[in-house]
């Protein structure tokens with residue numbers, strides 16, 4: 001796979017973690033503080049036929065209110081009172097919401113006002129103790145309120161200069177998600193020694209001592225793009241894919257990717273609070289496996305490498321590490337940084353600068369899981385984080401980069417990621 005040696009050796013032992021997750025990893029209720037919306041079923045008063053109400057909980061943080069790239073919900077040409085509902089199968093305790101308004105500068109504009117309502121068993125009623133309902137473009141608008149226990153939450157919008165729309169809605173048990181404060185290198189005291197051990201170990205072992213010479217870490221790809229990541233899916237499978245499954249794969253990638261990025265937001269000069277993740281292509285053996293006819297993604301058929309379908313080399317970052325894509329038919333905008341390589345019957349995972357690989361069954365069985373452990377672990381490798389099969393840093397227990405010892409990103413993982421940023425950031429001018 002032309003992956004770096006330190007990463008190529010990881011595939012077999014992670015099987016342990018993979019099996020543990022498959023048997024015990026049914027999608028769980030979101031942990032306190034996390035966004036509850038993604039576990040809800042969305043519905044709306046009206047949705048324009050070319051828009052999607054599912055977009056409001058797809059986990060994609062929009063880059064701006066006039067977002068032309070990601071799915072969104074809109075009501076054009078309908079105006080007046082419009083709403084979206086989030087419906088859960090079990091009662092949720094909710095005390096905060098965040099909404100990101102869609103405003104295309106034309107027929108869909110910011111609302112004149114909005115409010116949050118909860119279902120009391122027979123009717124929707126306004127939540128109480130409201131902190132306020134800001135209406136601003138290009139950011140999340142947050143509201144806190146007296147906690148409600150409900151199975152349904154409604155965001156009601158009153159139209160203003162046009163129809164209305166939403167790019168994303170979040171609901172929280174513990175308050176709005178706020179990035180950590182900007183700060184320098186200040187890890188907890190008990191992690192200083194193990195972090196120094198890890199960095200010294202990586203300097204000695206990575207790329208035959210050329211850790212700093214390697215120029216295709218996830219960091220390099222992210223900064224070459226100035227803040228987004230494109231994926232292409234290598235569908236190394238005989239299964240067919242519905243349009244809904246295609247969108248679920250995208251949403252899962254966006255959600256999981258954000259968990260790592262959220263650890264960086266606001267930290268030590270890292271400039272991005274959000275990294276939009278797009279899926280620009282799918283590679284298959286037979287076009288008939290893909291059960292959609294629209295042109296939302298590029299489709300690569302029968303381009304076989306490593307005995308698996310691959311997305312076109314002219315569009316792939318791995319093959320064009322200069323960041324130039326002169327022979328990519330769609331140009332640089334349709335290039336892909338990472339491959340998500342999903343193989344029937346594949347155990348464990350592998351990750352590197354080329355992307356991440358795991359079992360097709362594992363990925364699809366966990367597509368709605370809050371933490372897709374193997375994907376998170378392999379994205380960690382894409383950003384340079386090492387494995388820990390033969391040694392353990394002093395005084396730290398389970399963490400996701402030590403396969404099998406944690407199912408989600410831990411504080412030690414967070415600080416290992418931040419340590420990579422500390423050591424590489426000057427290469428990007430920070």
Ligand SMILES: [Zn+2]
Pocket residue numbers: 010014377381386387403
């Ligand atoms: Zn690994």
